Amino acid sequence: MIIVVGGGPAGMMAAIRAGYSNREIILIDKNFYLGRKLLLTGGGRCNLTNTCSTEELIGHFSKTGNFLRDAFKAFASKELLSFFEERGLKFKVEKNGCVFTIDNKASSVRDILANELKKLNVKILFNQEVQKLLIDKEKKVVLGAALTSGNAVLGEHVILATGGVSYKETGSTGDGIRMAEEIGHKIVPLRPGLSALNVEENYPKLLEGLSFEKARLTFTALNKKIFSKEGTLLFTGTGISGPATLALSAKIADALAEDKKIKLQIDFLPDMDFNTAEKYLIRAFNNAKRKNVKNILKSFVPERLADTILELSNIFHGKDSNIITVEERKKILSFLKNFTFSISKDVPFDKAQITRGGVSIKDIDPKTMESKKIKGLYFAGEMIDIDAECGGFNLQGAFSTGFLAGKSAATN
Numbered sequence: 001m002i003i004v005v006g007g008g009p010a011g012m013m014a015a016i017r018a019g020y021s022n023r024e025i026i027l028i029d030k031n032f033y034l035g036r037k038l039l040l041t042g043g044g045r046c047n048l049t050n051t052c053s054t055e056e057l058i059g060h061f062s063k064t065g066n067f068l069r070d071a072f073k074a075f076a077s078k079e080l081l082s083f084f085e086e087r088g089l090k091f092k093v094e095k096n097g098c099v100f101t102i103d104n105k106a107s108s109v110r111d112i113l114a115n116e117l118k119k120l121n122v123k124i125l126f127n128q129e130v131q132k133l134l135i136d137k138e139k140k141v142v143l144g145a146a147l148t149s150g151n152a153v154l155g156e157h158v159i160l161a162t163g164g165v166s167y168k169e170t171g172s173t174g175d176g177i178r179m180a181e182e183i184g185h186k187i188v189p190l191r192p193g194l195s196a197l198n199v200e201e202n203y204p205k206l207l208e209g210l211s212f213e214k215a216r217l218t219f220t221a222l223n224k225k226i227f228s229k230e231g232t233l234l235f236t237g238t239g240i241s242g243p244a245t246l247a248l249s250a251k252i253a254d255a256l257a258e259d260k261k262i263k264l265q266i267d268f269l270p271d272m273d274f275n276t277a278e279k280y281l282i283r284a285f286n287n288a289k290r291k292n293v294k295n296i297l298k299s300f301v302p303e304r305l306a307d308t309i310l311e312l313s314n315i316f317h318g319k320d321s322n323i324i325t326v327e328e329r330k331k332i333l334s335f336l337k338n339f340t341f342s343i344s345k346d347v348p349f350d351k352a353q354i355t356r357g358g359v360s361i362k363d364i365d366p367k368t369m370e371s372k373k374i375k376g377l378y379f380a381g382e383m384i385d386i387d388a389e390c391g392g393f394n395l396q397g398a399f400s401t402g403f404l405a406g407k408s409a410a411t412n
């Protein structure tokens with residue numbers, strides 16, 4: 001019997017691949033349904049993989065990406081897309097090679113996996129939580145899994161695919177990482193990845209929900225630029241989010257962990273240098289005759305940002321543009337080109353899409369995903385110390401490691 005713990009993308013793919021061997025497979029998940037986090041991916045559209053080459057795929061992972069070479073050799077994006085295509089999924093390739101379902105529904109991906117499990121007669125235990133692994137400590141062999149209900153499931157192979165610790169409401173609460181540690185595996189400290197960032201100031205509350213298709217984010221420490229990126233920016237109630245923020249969040253979290261004080265400067269007009277933006281503003285103020293300053297600013301930025309800028313600059317919203325002083329204009333300009341926030345120390349796990357850290361790759365055989373410490377135990381997905389940028393890479397990592405773990409368990 002092969003026991004798979006976790007019904008996310010990694011666990012489902014592991015159970016499917018193992019299921020092709022005609023072995024008895026049991027999949028256990030603590031939720032009432034499969035792929036709870038998968039349904040949230042890509043804003044509900046599921047960016048399931050990326051069309052880039054395997055070498056590029058590895059490059060999109062952080063330092064531990066090389067560990068995935070064998071998993072990608074066994075099952076990379078080409079094989080993943082064939083798997084889904086053969087089972088009726090239609091998909092489209094968007095910007096930067098990101099692959100989405102054509103119907104924009106993550107549920108289409110989940111349903112194909114669930115149907116395949118059914119077809120293969122994989123037994124699924126829903127609403128059952130694995131509490132600990134049963135191990136023969138002397139022989140260092142896995143014997144099965146003990147459930148919180150008091151029951152146990154016995155099997156000669158266990159694949160742990162319980163995910164990380166972000167979005168805990170989806171069931172990913174780090175149980176597998178804890179269980180792996182309890183039986184001697186090294187755990188690389190868990191940190192949030194692809195996360196929104198909080199700021200110390202209160203104004204994001206006024207800007208919550210505003211999104212900017214193109215803004216430049218520049219992060220500084222001790223007045224020195226450390227990271228900078230242009231992209232879509234979204235204000236949350238407590239800070240910022242959006243692709244550019246998520247992409248830089250891991251580096252920011254690491255810098256904060258080194259006790260650096262980090263400032264963020266937002267340039268809302270990244271296509272104009274400071275002088276051009278100033279000329280634009282002067283022309284707009286002069287040409288507008290007796291228009292009030294807020295109405296002019298609204299042609300540059302959304303109304304709520306215009307209000308906030310005027311508030312922070314101490315300028316009356318209804319003031320005529322032709323009596324704005326040079327000093328006031330410079331203040332407005334500095335908010336448009338260089339709106340500064342202090343990044344708060346806590347990078348929120350509850351807003352992180354992924355978990356960095358997890359079971360150390362040093363304790364896992366990359367050719368099989370089997371533990372180097374306990375025979376018959378395999379790992380797959382986000383609970384391993386692997387993490388990547390946005391772009392479908394994390395799901396591909398989960399599917400590939402799941403596939404290899406399932407294949408190895410079925411053939412060992």
Ligand SMILES: Cc1cc2nc3c(=O)[nH]c(=O)nc-3n(C[C@H](O)[C@H](O)[C@H](O)COP(=O)(O)OP(=O)(O)OC[C@H]3O[C@@H](n4cnc5c(N)ncnc54)[C@H](O)[C@@H]3O)c2cc1C
Binds near residue numbers: 005007028034038173
């Ligand atoms: C909002 C959001 C959007 C995302 N969008 C994308 C995207 O578009 N593209 C992309 O590549 N990645 C995306 N990701 C990341 C991606 O979802 C994860 O990397 C992926 O789901 C990891 O798969 P997994 O199977 O390892 O773990 P999970 O998907 O976390 O699955 C783990 C499963 O294990 C179960 N489990 C946990 N503990 C136990 C236990 N003790 N007993 C029984 N069952 C247990 C859980 O209930 C859960 O179902 C996104 C993540 C989030 C949060």
